[in-house]
Amino acid sequence: MSASPGAPAPVETGGRHERSAERDRPSSVWRLGLQRYAILIVFAILVVAFGIATPSTFLSIGNLSNILGSQAVLFILVMAVLLPTIMGDFVDLSLGSSLGLSAMVLAVLNVQHGTNVALACLAGIGAALVVGLVNVFFVVYFDNDPFIVTLGTMTIVQGIIYIVSGNNSVGIVSTNLSNWVFTNEFLSIPLEFYYGLAIFLVVWYVLSFTPVGQKALVIGQSREVARLTGIRVDRQRSWAFILAAGIAGIAGIAYAATNGTVDPTAGSALILPAFAAVFLGATAVKPGRINALGALIAVYFLATGTAGFELLGAQSYYQQIFYGAALVVAITIPKVTRERIFKRRRAA
C-alpha cells in the first residue's frame, strides 16, 4: 500500500476494469459481475468444501456463532480503518494502538482503580479520541504524510500503553461488561456481533447513501478536485480521523470484554488484518473502490477460511498466510483475466 495520498493502490484495478466496460458491453458485464462477486463465489466454494470435509463441525450453529462472534472486534476495527482510507489518507496505523489504549484504560481504571465500568468505557473511548485529535493536528492541520505521522503516534501510544499497564496484562474486567458484549447471545450469536453490525450499517449508509459519502469518495480519488469544487476537504478528513479513532476505541472496549484480560500488545496484532480486509473488500461489490459492504464480506470471508482450516487441523497462526495470500491473489486476479481475455480476442 502506498503512503502517498494521491495514488490509492487498489483503486487502479477497478478503474481499468470499468474502462474496458466502456468498449465492450457483453463480456465486460460478465467480467464486472465476476469480479464484483469473486469473493462471494470463492466464499461459497470454501463453505461447501469445508462443509464436505468436516460436516459435523463446520456446518454447526456453534461454528457459525464462533466465526461471527470471534471476529466482531476485528470487524469494528475494520470500520474504523475504512474511514480515513476512503478519503485517501492511506493507512492510519495508529488505530490499532487506539484500540489497545482504549482497552487498557478501561482495564486499568476498572480493575486497578475500581472505577464504574461505564465510566471506564467512556474514558477508554475518550483516550482513543485524543489520539485521533493528535493525528488530525499533525496530518490535516500541518499537512503531513499520514503514514509517517500515524507511524509516530502508533509508537507513542504503544509506549503509553506499556507505561499505564506496567507492561503487564490487566484483568479481569467487570463480568457485567463481558455479559453485555460477549456472553449474552441473540440467536446464538454474541451481542458484540450486533454492535459491529450496527456500526457497519451507519458507516455503510453514510458512505453509500449520503452526499457526505459521495464527497468522501471525491476527496479520496482526487483531493485537489474536491477542494476546487468547494468541498470542505480538511473538515471531512478531520472527522474521518476522529470518528475512526472513536470506533477503534469502541473496538477496544469489545476486545477487553471479550478477552477479560487486556494484553499490552492487544491492538498491534489486529491492525494489519484490518487493513487486509479493507483492501480485500475494495475488490468486491464496487471493484476498485474501498467500500463498507466489501469490507464486511472480506472480514467474514477471511474468518471463515481461518476457522475452516483450523477445523481441518491447521494451527491458528496459519491464518496469517491465508490473510496475506487472499489479499495478494484478490488484487491480482482481475489483471490476469484481462490478459487472458485480451489474448483470446486477438486469436479470434
Place this chain on the structure above:
Amino acid sequence: MEEQAPQASAPPAVELRAISKDFGSNRALDNVDLRIGNGEVVGLVGQNGSGKSTLVKILSGVYAPEPGGRLFVGGEEVPLPLAPGQASEIGLSFVYQNLALAPGLTVLENLTLGQRITGGVRSWAPINWMSEHRRAAAVLGRYQVKLDLDQRTGELAPVDQARLAIVRAAEDLRRYRTRSGYKHSVLVLDEPTVFLPEEEVERLFDLIRTVVAEGAAVLFISHDLVAVRSITDRVVVLRDGRIVAEVPAGEIEEQALVDLIVGTAARPGGSAAAEEARPVEVTLAPAGPDGAEDAPGPGPGQNVAVGNLSAGRLKDLSFEISAGEILGVAGLIGSGAEDLPYLLFGAHPAISGTLRLGSGTLDIAGLTPQRSVRQRMALVPADRQLLGLAERLTLWENIVMLVEDEHYRGGVFHRGELVQLAREAVERFEIRPPQTHGVTATFSGGNQQKALLAKWLIAGPRLLLLHEPTQGVDVGARRDIYRFVKSAATLNQTAVLWVTTDFGELAEVCDRVIVLSEGRTVATLTGDELSDDAITAAALRQIRETR
C-alpha cells in the same frame, strides 16, 4: 562544406536548411533556414504558434521534421531526426523556462549529478564529494557566478536558479568542446527571462556574455523584445512557420520588430486603444455577436467588478465584467494573467482586492473555494486531470458533484435523479460516447473538457472563470466549447472571464479583451479591434514600454 566556404571563413556552429513540419493539415514550419555562427547570439522571436517551439523541438530531437530538412553542426551534416539525447552529443544544450533543476537538491548536486547521469563518469565509480565540491566551485568561478554550493536549489532567487541552469548547460558545452576538439557548440535559451524582475535580467545577460566569450553560440528565444535587442547580435523573426526577417539587432526599432512579428496587417487602431487607460464606458454593453439579438441587457445583481487586486505578479488590478459578457484576459507568460482565475476563486491566496458580485462585495484575500462555490462562482482550471475532474470516478459522479446536496432529502440520496441529470447534461453538451457510467479517464480530452464545463454550468454560475479551456482539445470540441460558453453568457447572463495564451481564441469568442503586462492592465480591445495580431501587438508593445 565546400559550397558554404565563400559565405564565411569558419562553418556556422549550427545550420538548419529547408526545415518543414506538418501537424496534420497544419504547417507549423515552412522551409526554414537558420544559421548560427560561432560566438554569435541569435534572437528568435514570433508570436504564439509561429513555430518557435516547434523549431526548438526539432533541434532537441523531440519532433522529426518533414523529409528534406537538413542539419549541419560545425559544418558536418547530422542526419535528422535526432535521436533523444543525441543533441547533447553534437554540442547542443537547452535551457527551458522551467530550468529542469531539482529544487530539493543542493546547487552542487544539481551541477554535478546531471553530468554523472549523462555519462562521462562510470556510474559505479564512487563519488568523491570533496573533489566534486572543488570542481563545482571552479566551474562557478569560471562563469563569475557566486552561489552557495550547499544551498538547496529551491531556496535560490529565481535569477540565480536561471543562472545555475545556464552554467550547467554551458559547462556541458565546454566539456563537449574539450572532449571532441570541435570549436562549435550552441546554447539554446527558451524564454529564460519571463519570471525575472527587470533589474535582474542584466545579471543574466552578463552570464550569457561570459558563455559566449568562452566560445559557445547562443540561440535566444523570447517575447521580451527589449531583452532580445540588448543581448543578441541578430534577430530572426518567425511568422506562421516562415522566417519573415533576419535583421541585425542594433538596426531595428522595436516598433518595426513588433510589426514584423504580427505582420503588416496589424492596425494602428490597436495602439490607440492601448493608450487609453480603461475605456469601460464603451464596453459595458454586451457586444457579442450572439449576445446582441436577445440579450435583455445586464441582469440585475450579476455584474462583476474586481477592484485593486494585488497578488504575486498582479499589481492593483481593477476591471469589470458585465452580466453576459465574455471578457478575455491576454498576457504573455509572466504577465500574471494566468494567475487571475485562481486568485478570483480563492484557490490561490491573494494579498488584497475586492470582488463585487451582484450586490455583494467579497474580500478576495479571504476567499476560499468553498465560499466561491457558495457565491456561485465556477472555475475551469487548465490542469484538467489534476484539478478539474476526478478521473477515476464515473462521468456522472463528476458532472453532478456540485448539485448532489440538493438530491438528498429526508435521509434518502436520490441517485437516480442525479444520473438522470447527468444523462441530460451528456446529451446537451454532446459528450461522446454518451456513457454516463463510463470512467472519466477513458474519455477524450475534448469530451472531458465538456464534462468539466457541464459540471460547473449545471450549477448555474454567476461568474465563470476559464483558464485555457481548450487546451489539448480537438477542433470540433473547441467549437462546441465556444458555443456552450457563449450560450451560458447569453441565456443565463453569466459573466465570463476567459484567460488563455491563444490570442486568436480570445479574438474569436470574447466581447472585450484586456491585455496584462507586469501585472497591470495595459490595453483594452473591443469590437473590430479584436484580432490575434492586435492582441499580440498590444502585449509585446507593453513589455517594451514597461522596460
